[in-house]
Amino acid sequence: MPLIKSISGIRGTIGGQIGDALTPIDVVKFSVGFGNWVKSRPVSPKIVIGRDARPSGEMVSRLVVASLQSIGIDVVDLDLSTTPTVELAVTAEKAGGGIIITASHNPIQWNALKLLNENGEFISGDDGAAVLELAEAESFDFCDVKKLGSYTLKDGYIEKHIEQIVALPLVDVEAIRARNFKIAIDCVNSTGGISIPPLLKALGVELVTEYYCDVNGFFPHNPEPLPENITHICNEIRHGQFDLGIVVDPDVDRLALVCEDGTPFGEEYTLVAVADYVLTHVPGNTVSNLSSTRALRDVTEKRGGKYTASAVGEVNVVTAMKATKAVIGGEGNGGIIYPELHYGRDALVGIALFLTHLAKFGKSASMLRATYPGYHISKNKIELTPQIDVDEVLEKIKDRYSKQPVNTSDGVKIEFGYEWVHLRKSNTEPIIRIYSESESLATADHLAHKIMMDIKEIISNNG
Numbered sequence: 001m002p003l004i005k006s007i008s009g010i011r012g013t014i015g016g017q018i019g020d021a022l023t024p025i026d027v028v029k030f031s032v033g034f035g036n037w038v039k040s041r042p043v044s045p046k047i048v049i050g051r052d053a054r055p056s057g058e059m060v061s062r063l064v065v066a067s068l069q070s071i072g073i074d075v076v077d078l079d080l081s082t083t084p085t086v087e088l089a090v091t092a093e094k095a096g097g098g099i100i101i102t103a104s105h106n107p108i109q110w111n112a113l114k115l116l117n118e119n120g121e122f123i124s125g126d127d128g129a130a131v132l133e134l135a136e137a138e139s140f141d142f143c144d145v146k147k148l149g150s151y152t153l154k155d156g157y158i159e160k161h162i163e164q165i166v167a168l169p170l171v172d173v174e175a176i177r178a179r180n181f182k183i184a185i186d187c188v189n190s191t192g193g194i195s196i197p198p199l200l201k202a203l204g205v206e207l208v209t210e211y212y213c214d215v216n217g218f219f220p221h222n223p224e225p226l227p228e229n230i231t232h233i234c235n236e237i238r239h240g241q242f243d244l245g246i247v248v249d250p251d252v253d254r255l256a257l258v259c260e261d262g263t264p265f266g267e268e269y270t271l272v273a274v275a276d277y278v279l280t281h282v283p284g285n286t287v288s289n290l291s292s293t294r295a296l297r298d299v300t301e302k303r304g305g306k307y308t309a310s311a312v313g314e315v316n317v318v319t320a321m322k323a324t325k326a327v328i329g330g331e332g333n334g335g336i337i338y339p340e341l342h343y344g345r346d347a348l349v350g351i352a353l354f355l356t357h358l359a360k361f362g363k364s365a366s367m368l369r370a371t372y373p374g375y376h377i378s379k380n381k382i383e384l385t386p387q388i389d390v391d392e393v394l395e396k397i398k399d400r401y402s403k404q405p406v407n408t409s410d411g412v413k414i415e416f417g418y419e420w421v422h423l424r425k426s427n428t429e430p431i432i433r434i435y436s437e438s439e440s441l442a443t444a445d446h447l448a449h450k451i452m453m454d455i456k457e458i459i460s461n462n463g
Helices: 024-039 057-070 083-092 125-137 157-166 173-179 196-202 231-238 267-281 295-302 314-324 347-361 365-369 390-400 441-461
Strands: 004-006 009-013 046-051 074-080 097-101 110-116 151-153 182-186 207-211 244-248 255-258 285-289 307-310 326-331 335-337 376-383 412-416 419-425 431-438
Touching (some): 009 024, 024 057, 024 110, 024 125, 046 083, 057 074, 083 097, 083 347, 157 196, 231 255, 255 347, 267 285, 267 326, 267 347, 285 314, 295 307, 307 314, 314 326, 347 365, 390 419, 419 441
Parallel strands (some): 046 097, 182 207, 182 244
Antiparallel strands (some): 376 431
């Protein structure tokens, strides 16, 4: 599988040929490229790193550490951690950047380097291009033995992360404790297993049943927290006496919830519910990406705020949030960005805000879900081959639907009244994603399949 280089980082499968996978040579090259980019800027020559639990993580981490030390970078290693915890640690350590070793929702054979700037935020597209140029040039000048970077292994940052969450004004521990919630969690055998149980304890939740909390990186199911991948916990909740289910991805930046009856709350509605709670107490604006549900716009406008849709990608959401001074934002994949804490997707703060909201609501999770607009998103994809000219395909789709409102800021989004379809090339996989939304899942599916047939016809006509 070829290396994928984007604003989301450098991602690939372990094993294979140089340049066609995330091999040790590629890890060294891109680590040094990023380290040299940090050294070229007016920031500290210090980088914080952390990793999820996948089996290749320890090997990749050692390569990253040695590569950075070899060019005079001081390394602070959090070892097993979460993406949002590393983001917070970058600023706490006054570092010049960060590297998170995780392929997020990708299967076990994948790994990646996610790159952070001195603010603990993902680097911009321009900065990413500069890093890639430095890496590809391979014009490296390594330090002599007296100028090698230092190495420090630090524990305790997950605890600090939790302390900051509990101290937030909108997190009400007493309200959560009073509800005496019984919660089931699925941490997909990664670092949610060392972060979610202590978070729930700090929030006053005593009755927690743990599934897949062994931090060994062997995912028991597809690690992307979509409804079709979380059937185990849904069945456990359906036959138990739980108030809520909590599911995260391997690096704990995406949050999916399960209602007390075993039905998914819907990853799209994680952000909607948390935003509703925040906007009730702090009026303001919101941001999500073009592929996220319209429900956030509805909730925001109901509360008197302005909603903005950004291009897909956390860095794009954050840029739009800063520009509009949004009080809450994120992505419809269960990513919550709460700037009161930091500008990064954070499942842990999402859990704390959602539990406070549910506690104050005073009824069940399914009843809370029923208070929000009933949109349904159909998520589909088309595998790409090297022969497919994606830009040409998208241009022809845009022309075919030119009579409808079309947004081309990130792929092609076509609106049909309250319904829409969004097509874009993935930043992390060799696919075209096709998302569609309607008040009926059958209609959303029909709309997506109609566009997919159009794409296949265009590809066929192009030979």
